[in-house]
Every structure is written in C-alpha cells, then in structure tokens.
Amino acid sequence: MATTLEHVNVTVTDPERTAAMLVDVFGWTIRWKGESLLGGRTIHVGGPENGDDYLAIYTTDSEPEPMAPRGSLGNLNHIALLVDDLDAIEAKILAAGYETHTHGDYEPGRRYYFHDHDGIEYEIVSYN
Numbered sequence: 824m825a826t827t828l829e830h831v832n833v834t835v836t837d838p839e840r841t842a843a844m845l846v847d848v849f850g851w852t853i854r855w856k857g858e859s860l861l862g863g864r865t866i867h868v869g870g871p872e873n874g875d876d877y878l879a880i881y882t883t884d885s886e887p888e889p890m891a892p893r894g895s896l897g898n899l900n901h902i903a904l905l906v907d908d909l910d911a912i913e914a915k916i917l918a919a920g921y922e923t924h925t926h927g928d929y930e931p932g933r934r935y936y937f938h939d940h941d942g943i944e945y946e947i948v949s950y951n
Contacts, residue, residue: 830867831902832879835941841880842866844939848915849904878902893944901936901944909933909949916947923947 835841838856845851845868854877856866862884869877891898906912913923916937926935932950939945 828876830869830877830879831899832865832881833899833902833943834881834883835943836882837940838864838866838880838882841939841941841943842868844919845878845880848912848919849906889942899943901946903946903948905948905950907949907951909935909947909951912947 833841842853842856846853849870851868851870854867854869857864859865859881863882865882866880867877868880893900913935916923921937921939923935923937927933932948934946934948936944936946
C-alpha cells in the first residue's frame with residue numbers, strides 16, 4: 824500500500840501574508856480557506872502540479888506561541904520544497920524581501936534556505 828504526504832499544518836501570525844508569499848514566490852494557488860476546527864482560520868496553499876498535497880497555513884484565535892529552538896523535540900525544523908529552477912526561485916525570494924543562506928551542493932543536487940516573516944525556515948532544493 825502506497826503512502827503519500829497529504830499536507831503539513833503550520834501555525835503562523837498572519838495566514839493571508841504567508842499564503843501571499845507562497846503564491847508570489849512559488850506560483851501556488853489558494854485551494855481553500857475558512858474557519859478551522861479548533862478556532863482561528865486556515866488557508867490551504869499548493870501548486871497545481873502538486874496533486875493533492877499542500878500547506879495548511881493556520882492561525883489561532885489567540886496569539887501564537889513562538890517557535891522553539893531548532894532541534895527541540897516535536898519542533899518543525901524546516902519545510903523543504905523541490906523546484907526546477909533554483910536560481911529563478913531565489914530571485915523571487917530576494918525580491919520579496921527575504922534573505923537566503925547556507926547555499927550548498929550535495930549529492931544529488933543543490934539547496935539553500937530562507938526564513939519567512941514568522942521565522943519558519945524553508946529549504947529550497949533542486950536536483951537539476
């Protein structure tokens with residue numbers, strides 16, 4: 824039986840801002856938005872080429888807690904996104920006002936990272 828990742832749910836301070844960044848930088852679309860089951864609101868954002876997988880961008884009715892330091896048990900360390908053109912995506916990330924860091928080549932590809940306005944780290948990877 825095959826298993827695939829359907830979505831990752833991430834708490835943010837402003838789901839509209841995070842969703843707009845994902846749409847602008849990665850060309851994704853908003854698939855759904857509305858109230859969440861636990862209060863607050865959620866926006867589902869994914870790319871048309873992604874099939875059924877997406878990021879659920881969530882906020883609570885109260886102030887979200889800050890992220891724990893990297894490596895804390897149960898903490899999200901980063902979200903890795905596979906892209907065809909690493910340099911073109913980096914140009915969009917920089918134009919959106921974010922800084923990229925920790926560029927590196929590794930087997931089988933290249934990668935770098937950036938942090939969004941909530942401190943969430945994204946790893947951008949290409950195997951081309």
